[in-house]
Amino acid sequence: xxxxxxxxxxxxxxxxxxxxxxxxxxxxxxxxxxxxxxxxxxxxxxxxxxxxxxxxxxxxxxxxxxxxxxxxxxxxxxxxxxxxxxxxxxxxxxxxxxxxxxxxxxxxxxxxxxxxxxxxxxxxxxxxxxxxxxxxxxxxxxxxxxxxxxxxxxxxxxxxxxxxxxxxxxxxxxxxxxxxxxxxxxxxxxxxxxxxxxxxxxxxxxxxxxxxxxxxxxxxxxxxxxxxxxx
Amino acid sequence: xxxxxxxxxxxxxxxxxxxxxxxxxxxxxxxxxxxxxxxxxxxxxxxxxxxxxxxxxxxxxxxxxxxxxxxxxxxxxxxxxxxxxxxxxxxxxxxxxxxxxxxxxxxxxxxxxxxxxxxxxxxxxxxxxxxxxxxxxxxxxxxxxxxxxxxxxxxxxxxxxxxxxxxxxxxxxxxxxxxxxxxxxxxxxxxxxxxxxxxxxxxxxxxxxxxxxxxxxxxxxxxxxxxxxxxxxxxxxxxxxxxxxxxxxxxxxxxxxxxxxxxxxxxxxxxxxxxxxxxxxxxxxxxxxxxxxxxxxxxxxxxxxxxxxxxxxxxxxxxxxxxxxxxxxxxxxxxxxxxxxxxxxxxxxxxxxxxxxxxxxxxxxxxxxxxxxxxxxxxxxxxxxxxxxxxxxxxxxxxxxxxxxxx
Numbered sequence: 001x002x003x004x005x006x007x008x009x010x011x012x013x014x015x016x017x018x019x020x021x022x023x024x025x026x027x028x029x030x031x032x033x034x035x036x037x038x039x040x041x042x043x044x045x046x047x048x049x050x051x052x053x054x055x056x057x058x059x060x061x062x063x064x065x066x067x068x069x070x071x072x073x074x075x076x077x078x079x080x081x082x083x084x085x086x087x088x089x090x091x092x093x094x095x096x097x098x099x100x101x102x103x104x105x106x107x108x109x110x111x112x113x114x115x116x117x118x119x120x121x122x123x124x125x126x127x128x129x130x131x132x133x134x135x136x137x138x139x140x141x142x143x144x145x146x147x148x149x150x151x152x153x154x155x156x157x158x159x160x161x162x163x164x165x166x167x168x169x170x171x172x173x174x175x176x177x178x179x180x181x182x183x184x185x186x187x188x189x190x191x192x193x194x195x196x197x198x199x200x201x202x203x204x205x206x207x208x209x210x211x212x213x214x215x216x217x218x219x220x221x222x223x224x225x226x227x228x229x230x231x
Numbered sequence: 232x233x234x235x236x237x238x239x240x241x242x243x244x245x246x247x248x249x250x251x252x253x254x255x256x257x258x259x260x261x262x263x264x265x266x267x268x269x270x271x272x273x274x275x276x277x278x279x280x281x282x283x284x285x286x287x288x289x290x291x292x293x294x295x296x297x298x299x300x301x302x303x304x305x306x307x308x309x310x311x312x313x314x315x316x317x318x319x320x321x322x323x324x325x326x327x328x329x330x331x332x333x334x335x336x337x338x339x340x341x342x343x344x345x346x347x348x349x350x351x352x353x354x355x356x357x358x359x360x361x362x363x364x365x366x367x368x369x370x371x372x373x374x375x376x377x378x379x380x381x382x383x384x385x386x387x388x389x390x391x392x393x394x395x396x397x398x399x400x401x402x403x404x405x406x407x408x409x410x411x412x413x414x415x416x417x418x419x420x421x422x423x424x425x426x427x428x429x430x431x432x433x434x435x436x437x438x439x440x441x442x443x444x445x446x447x448x449x450x451x452x453x454x455x456x457x458x459x460x461x462x463x464x465x466x467x468x469x470x471x472x473x474x475x476x477x478x479x480x481x482x483x484x485x486x487x488x489x490x491x492x493x494x495x496x497x498x499x500x501x502x503x504x505x506x507x508x509x510x511x512x513x514x515x516x517x518x519x520x521x522x523x524x525x526x527x528x529x530x531x532x533x534x535x536x537x538x539x540x541x542x543x544x545x546x547x548x549x550x551x552x553x554x555x556x557x558x559x560x561x562x563x564x565x566x567x568x569x570x571x572x573x574x575x576x577x578x579x580x581x582x583x584x585x586x587x588x589x590x591x592x593x594x595x596x597x598x599x600x601x602x603x604x605x606x607x608x609x610x611x612x613x614x615x616x617x618x619x620x621x622x623x624x625x626x627x628x629x630x631x632x633x634x635x636x637x638x
Contacts, residue, residue, distance in 0.1 A: 006417045009544075021413065021414055026415070026418035070531075109415070114415075121480045128295055128298070128533045129292065130293070130294055132293075
């Protein structure tokens with residue numbers, strides 16, 4: 001089972017920064033960071049940070065899909081969010097295994113991963129903190145926006161990793177990268193493509209269809225009634 | 232035995248509202264109360280106030296009706312809990328006597344947390360401010376004797392020594408030098424997180440108390456002392472809140488607040504000697520378990536996260552405990568009395584350059600003298616300063632009394 005929330009209990013480690021203090025027990029030693037991917041021609045510490053960043057993004061993505069699947073009112077979207085959520089959780093596992101194969105620590109949380117987690121948290125919060133001032137149809141779009149933004153970076157991450165793998169000399173390291181990319185990138189193509197296409201369809205439908213407006217208003221009315229029953 | 236709040240049923244939040252008569256609790260007898268019962272009451276009042284103010288802040292950052300209602304409901308119950316806890320303080324306990332209780336909390340809570348803190352940098356932060364609060368107890372004790380002829384030991388019962396710490400007038404620092412680095416939320420020990428949340432709430436309540444009660448005095452020396460020490464409490468809140476990682480989400484912070492409240496009520500329950508008050512801690516523990524369940528449900532629903540991934544599998548086995556820390560404080564005094572801060576670093580006084588902002592700030596705020604020194608001068612003029620040095624002479628020769636102690 002992949003780790004979706006690294007904590008001290010899972011063995012999370014990080015590095016200090018200007019305003020981050022790290023308990024020595026949870027410190028990623030500089031020597032260990034330098035040893036990562038040594039003699040491969042790669043900048044090991046940077047790649048360690050990058051993979052941690054990618055992992056953080058996948059973890060945030062898995063949470064995003066789990067959250068959206070529970071909150072969308074659209075059965076088609078729910079099904080897709082559940083499906084992509086399962087695949088995204090698998091991507092977490094793929095990255096953890098890749099890092100492990102390369103001699104790294106999947107529990108390492110890089111400074112870049114912290115920044116990505118902050119962005120992911122904000123993206124997720126954007127789908128519910130303002131729900132009271134956004135109509136139901138727009139809420140669905142906001143959720144889809146979050147998916148699109150998340151998948152855009154995700155897709156770019158894996159595309160970048162694919163390019164990196166291509167430039168590596170043949171051997172175990174290249175194989176590890178390539179296997180991970182081959183497993184994940186086609187799915188990322190699908191996730192990103194689906195998000196862009198579905199968002200466009202939803203926007204077009206609402207922009208051009210009087211029926212969508214009527215359906216939206218009716219949905220609002222129904223939900224309003226249900227809420228009143230529950231109050 | 233391991234106690235996992237997530238596996239407990241507790242009291243559902245909807246069943247937690249109480250009547251006015253239930254909230255209008257019978258206060259403890261200030262002459263008979265165990266001093267550490269008083270400190271438990273003071274601490275848990277501060278914990279409830281922090282919970283309420285956090286909930287208000289969260290509510291101001293969302294218009295999600297479901298979340299706002301859940302926050303409002305939990306906050307209403309927190310407010311009732313706060314009334315039931317703070318109402319235990321008796322009306323014949325003067326604000327100055329309550330202040331002595333606050334400073335006893337500050338000393339013995341901070342020292343206990345420091346002694347049990349696994350992270351050396353966080354322990355350093357606790358140790359640093361401990362010596363400052365320790366000094367406040369001495370200053371207020373002298374005000375108490377000066378104004379009322381009272382002995383602080385009547386409040387502290389000799390469980391906490393009363394003598395100078397890092398002198399209050401040297402504690403005034405430029406605001407930049409109160410900002411500290413924070414722990415990292417993924418890697419922090421859950422116990423450390425709760426220690427920091429607890430001390431932030433405690434110091435914040437002390438700051439609020441002095442902010443509100445400082446103007447109730449007629450005597451200029453009392454007004455001055457409260458104003459001066461209130462400013463140090465502002466420094467301490469700045470100091471301690473810096474230790475929290477700002478990466479955590481609103482909902483995660485909500486869950487952490489509730490979890491910490493569970494831990495603290497459970498802790499108070501383990502140590503309480505007053506059966507009637509113990510029953511309040513037990514009731515509030517079960518209420519907090521119910522409130523934690525609501526926050527955890529919100530985390531599952533809105534963040535797609537299982538709180539069990541984030542929280543420890545059980546509460547720490549050791550309850551937060553009020554007990555004497557005399558040897559610890561004395562050792563700290565001997566070792567770190569001259570410690571100051573320079574930016575985010577702790578440094579010895581003689582390491583600060585002459586033109587450091589510390590000295591400029593000192594010159595500005597202490598121009599015309601510091602009330603914390605005036606109160607001791609006045610006490611000396613009035614027959615001698617008040618101390619309660621139960622373990623012998625002060626470990627710092629320069630801080631030994633100029634006249635005989637009068638404990």
